[in-house]
Amino acid sequence: MRAPDTRAGRQELQQARAESRSLFTSAFVFSIFVNLLMLTGPLYMLQIYDRVLGSRSEETLLALSVLVAFLYLMMGLLDYARGRVMARAGARFQTLLDSRVFSAVLRSETGRPGAEAAQTGLRDLEIVQRFLGSPALLAFFDMPWTPIFLFAIFIFHPWLGALAVAGGITLVCVTLLNQWRTRQPALEAAGMGQRAERMSDQMRDEAEAVEALGMRGSTFDRWQMARGTAMDLQLAASDRAGAFTSATKSLRLFLQSAMLGLGAYLVLQNELSAGAMIAGSILLGRALAPVELAIGQWELLQRASRGWQNLTRLLSDVPPEIQRTPLPRPAARLEGQQVTVVPPGESQASLRMVSFTLPPGKAMGVIGPSGSGKTTLARAITGVWRCAGGKIRLDGAALDQYDPDVLGQHIGYLPQRVTLFDGTIAENIARLSTQPDPKKVVEAAQKAAAHEMILKLPQGYDTPLVSASNRLSGGQVQRIGLARALYGDPVILVLDEPNSNLDNEGSEALNRAIRQMKSEQRSVIIMAHRPAAIQECELLLVLDGGIRRAFGPRDEVLSEVVQNAAQIQSSKGQGGVS
Numbered sequence: 001m002r003a004p005d006t007r008a009g010r011q012e013l014q015q016a017r018a019e020s021r022s023l024f025t026s027a028f029v030f031s032i033f034v035n036l037l038m039l040t041g042p043l044y045m046l047q048i049y050d051r052v053l054g055s056r057s058e059e060t061l062l063a064l065s066v067l068v069a070f071l072y073l074m075m076g077l078l079d080y081a082r083g084r085v086m087a088r089a090g091a092r093f094q095t096l097l098d099s100r101v102f103s104a105v106l107r108s109e110t111g112r113p114g115a116e117a118a119q120t121g122l123r124d125l126e127i128v129q130r131f132l133g134s135p136a137l138l139a140f141f142d143m144p145w146t147p148i149f150l151f152a153i154f155i156f157h158p159w160l161g162a163l164a165v166a167g168g169i170t171l172v173c174v175t176l177l178n179q180w181r182t183r184q185p186a187l188e189a190a191g192m193g194q195r196a197e198r199m200s201d202q203m204r205d206e207a208e209a210v211e212a213l214g215m216r217g218s219t220f221d222r223w224q225m226a227r228g229t230a231m232d233l234q235l236a237a238s239d240r241a242g243a244f245t246s247a248t249k250s251l252r253l254f255l256q257s258a259m260l261g262l263g264a265y266l267v268l269q270n271e272l273s274a275g276a277m278i279a280g281s282i283l284l285g286r287a288l289a290p291v292e293l294a295i296g297q298w299e300l301l302q303r304a305s306r307g308w309q310n311l312t313r314l315l316s317d318v319p320p321e322i323q324r325t326p327l328p329r330p331a332a333r334l335e336g337q338q339v340t341v342v343p344p345g346e347s348q349a350s351l352r353m354v355s356f357t358l359p360p361g362k363a364m365g366v367i368g369p370s371g372s373g374k375t376t377l378a379r380a381i382t383g384v385w386r387c388a389g390g391k392i393r394l395d396g397a398a399l400d401q402y403d404p405d406v407l408g409q410h411i412g413y414l415p416q417r418v419t420l421f422d423g424t425i426a427e428n429i430a431r432l433s434t435q436p437d438p439k440k441v442v443e444a445a446q447k448a449a450a451h452e453m454i455l456k457l458p459q460g461y462d463t464p465l466v467s468a469s470n471r472l473s474g475g476q477v478q479r480i481g482l483a484r485a486l487y488g489d490p491v492i493l494v495l496d497e498p499n500s501n502l503d504n505e506g507s508e509a510l511n512r513a514i515r516q517m518k519s520e521q522r523s524v525i526i527m528a529h530r531p532a533a534i535q536e537c538e539l540l541l542v543l544d545g546g547i548r549r550a551f552g553p554r555d556e557v558l559s560e561v562v563q564n565a566a567q568i569q570s571s572k573g574q575g576g577v578s
């Protein structure tokens with residue numbers, strides 16, 4: 001199987017990273033000075049042993065100590081500054097991509113629910129941001145200094161240099177071995193951990209069904225199995241990584257002592273000064289510090305690298321929205337031309353070559369048995385799913401010529417299953433706008449016959465809702481969903497099974513809202529099972545197995561196609577549910 005092309009996503013990420021190039025450059029320059037100043041310690045040692053102790057000069061000691069204190073202060077300041085710069089580079093990277101990744105996650109979820117890259121998109125971005133602002137990346141800036149420090153040790157004595165190089169190579173080999181040995185278990189542990197998390201999220205959301213159906217034990221068993229496996233894998237991964245971290249730490253400490261030992265031997269042979277012996281040992285510590293730091297931060301590095309890969313996949317799968325020329329507010333004329341829709345991730349179309357025309361001021365009913373493609377059509381009209389073939393045109397322009405957010409304002413949608421979000425009732429009606437227009441909110445609620453019901457709630461329109469809570473009944477939720485669909489005066493209203501939870505009063509209010517829409521030259525589409533829902537419709541589209549069975553004036557179509565036409569027509573004019 002060919003690997004998916006992720007070039008576009010990688011390019012986007014690289015561009016966002018390149019926006020912080022000046023910050024990275026300053027951090028790199030700071031790192032040069034920090035590393036130069038790291039020579040302070042060894043040089044001080046060298047001077048103390050070889051000059052101060054030899055000459056017994058207190059003035060030299062004082063002068064050297066003052067100088068060293070100053071240099072350490074500078075080093076501290078520069079180190080702090082580069083840490084701050086890197087943190088800002090990470091933050092800038094995240095700010096640049098926040099909105100892009102957020103909409104890619106949403107679009108990916110509507111397109112192909114459950115796609116792995118979308119599930120973790122926002123978390124991946126955060127991990128990459130954390131890595132960009134962490135000491136782990138600074139370790140890579142410090143690494144080029146490792147050979148320079150090693151070279152300095154060579155200047156003291158070739159044997160010391162040889163030992164340092166051998167030690168350095170061993171540490172690098174351990175690092176590579178670490179990478180090789182821990183990558184797979186870390187990957188598996190992360191994957192399984194995410195699965196357990198998804199499972200617990202779903203179970204929490206569906207807590208009511210879990211309780212009512214006595215599924216607590218079995219759901220717990222499933223979750224625990226996933227979690228247990230994740231924990232075992234995580235333990236194995238962290239054991240391995242921990243073993244490597246401890247091994248490198250001990251090795252480094254041992255190397256430093258070995259340097260001292262070898263240095264002392266060379267001093268005894270009169271081949272080295274005592275100062276150089278100590279300085280060499282300190283230099284070795286400095287040379288190997290970035291390697292050890294990189295190993296210590298290996299987990300973050302791996303997670304960031306995985307996050308980067310996921311993001312490249314996500315951003316490649318979901319290209320950025322193109323800037324569209326804004327169109328004027330459309331007339332409520334909707335036209336379906338040979339519309340074919342294939343559900344995301346499926347190979348079979350659930351709607352095939354369906355055509356219809358809905359002029360302004362009219363309502364169209366869409367009926368058909370379960371699975372006939374009614375919801376699919378609603379999704380296509382609202383732009384949630386794109387047409388695989390044919391076009392849907394709103395006032396002459398294909399739906400993809402509208403910016404998705406603008407299209408959402410033109411087309412009000414009441415989905416089959418209404419979900420409300422965390423926020424007040426008013427905010428939910430105003431589609432989570434941070435500054436809801438109170439007048440429009442109340443107007444929409446009145447049209448949906450939700451106003452009185454909302455006023456009876458403890459804090460009226462300001463009653464806070466928690467998405468998962470069930471303080472509202474199914475009918476109440478549906479009325480608020482209808483008010484949300486009507487908010488902002490959409491030109492087209494798409495209602496998917498609007499009567500499923502409405503009582504008589506709600507159904508009548510719905511019919512009133514439909515009549516009002518029509519009188520204002522706006523139009524309505526109703527996907528329905530129940531006859532009461534289509535009594536306001538002039539047009540009827542009958543679907544069966546994703547194919548148009550009939551389309552035309554309602555009564556004609558009914559008498560032509562639906563066998564129980566008489567029964568449905570008899571409910572006409574009664575209002576409410578039959």
Ligand SMILES: Nc1ncnc2c1ncn2[C@@H]1O[C@H](COP(=O)(O)OP(=O)(O)OP(=O)(O)O)[C@@H](O)[C@H]1O
Binds near residue numbers: 350373374377
């Ligand atoms: N998200 C999806 N992924 C894959 N296939 C889907 C998806 N949603 C619907 N389908 C398929 O598309 C076909 C039409 O489904 P659709 O939900 O549009 O029917 P419907 O007429 O609205 O049914 P109902 O009256 O039961 O709501 C069905 O065969 C269904 O299996």
